[in-house]
Each structure stands twice: as structure tokens, then as C-alpha cells.
Amino acid sequence: MSLMRLAYASEATFEAKPVEKGVEPHVARILMTSRKNNAKDQLVGGLYYGNDRFFQYLEGEEDAVRRTYDRILKDDRHRNIVTLIEEPLKSRTFSNWSMKYVPLSRDVRAFLDDQGLESFDPAAFTSEQCEKMIELVRNSSQEQNLSTRDDPKSVGDAPQVLSSGMKTGLIVAGVVLVGALVIGGTML
Ligand code: FAD
Secondary structure, eight states, X not given: OOEEEEEEEEEEOSOOOOOBTTXXXXXXXXXXXXXXXXXXXXXXXXXXXXXXXXXXXXXXEHHHHHHHHHHHHHOTTEEEEEEEEEEEESSOXXXXXXXXXXXXXXXXXXXXXXXXXXXXXXXGOOHHHHHHHHHHHHHOOOTTSOOOOOOGGXXXXXXXXXXXXXXXXXXXXXXXXXXXXXXXXXXX
16 A cells, blocks of 8 residues: 655636635635544645635645545635645654644744745645745644634734724723722812
């Protein structure tokens, strides 16, 4: 039995919807199916979605990788699929991930900046950029912090701790408190 690895780039055909639980709904469905199937086939790898583009890396038994890729190629949720890497692999390099998901992250932004790339367009990656992207997916620890917002300004933003409703409530409470103190002070 031989191992292989595969990476490809593609363009999403769907219009990105607002995120649900941190992930774009189409991507969430793809991830659910991928994790179920890949775990059964002992495939590991990662998926990156940003700028309406996908970058996916897969490794595992050659038969399983090829069968999965055949299904992926026929999927109408993406188009213009470009195979970037398709080669034998000596040993697995990912552990425990049937399909790791990497959201647009500070890491990816730093990678694009470092490479002088304005936007995420994996189909145009050099092989060196491909390896760097795989490394980034492998080392990413963003899984618990899913976000598919593709707004550069949102990357690394501090979390919105207070909603605007809560802010208004706090201001009103502050005004009432100050008023009470003033009235209390004049009565003394
Ligand atoms: P099914 O039972 O046929 O479908 C599973 C779910 O996906 C269902 O909820 C179904 O409604 C939905 N679905 C399937 N096709 C479509 C469609 N065209 N439009 C809308 N919803 C649809 N599959 C993997 O097994 N492993 C992967 O790593 C993987 N990576 C993917 C990466 C990308 C970028 C894309 C677009 C797809 C990927 N897929 C992957 C999905 C793959 O293309 C097949 O849809 C899937 O493998 C079919 O598996 P199934 O027969 O178990 O699912």
C-alpha cells in the first residue's frame, strides 16, 4: 500500500453567505461531509477558504486519495480546479485531522504579505508557496477560532466584547447612577 499527497486550488461557485457559528454555511457542509468520509478513509489534510478560493491538501493511501479527488473534481460547488501537487509520500505529515479547517487568519495574511501577494489566489502559487501554505495549514491552531470573514481589517481584530445594546444600557445606568449621587448629595 502506498501513500500519496495532493493539493489543489479552486474557485467557489456559490455566493458566500453570512457566517453561521463562525463558518460560511456552504463550507460548513463541505467540512462535515469531508470529516465523515475522510475519517473512514484515513485521509488527513486541511482546507483553506478565502477570497472565494479553496486550497485543499490531502494525504493518505493512494486509492483513497484518488477516489476522494475524483468526487471533489465533480463537485459543482467549485470550478477551475488546478492540481498543484500530486505525488508519492513516504510517511504521513498530518496527525488527527480528517480535514483541518483554516480560516482567514493572521498567519495567512502574514504569508501573503511576506510573499508580496495582494490577494489569496492559490492557483497561481509557485511550488514553494504551495509548500509554505501546507506548512501553515499543518501548524495552524485556528480551529477553535473559526471565521470566514474575508475582510483584512477583521484579521486580528480584538473581539467585540460588548454589543451596542449593552453599551447603551451601561451608559444609561451610568447616567442614572450619577443623577442619584447628585440628588443624594443635595439632600445631605
Ligand atoms: P453525499 O451524501 O452525496 O452528500 C453529503 C452532503 O453534501 C449532503 O448534505 C449534500 O446535500 C451535500 N452536497 C453534496 N453535493 C452537493 C452539491 N453539489 N451542492 C450542494 N450540496 C451538496 N468530500 C470528501 O469526502 N472529502 C474531502 O476532503 C472533500 N473536500 C471537498 C473540498 C471542496 C472544496 C469541495 C467543494 C467538496 C469537497 N468534498 C469532499 C465533497 C465532495 O465533493 C462530495 O460532495 C462528497 O465527497 C460526497 O460524499 P457523500 O457521497 O458521502 O456525500
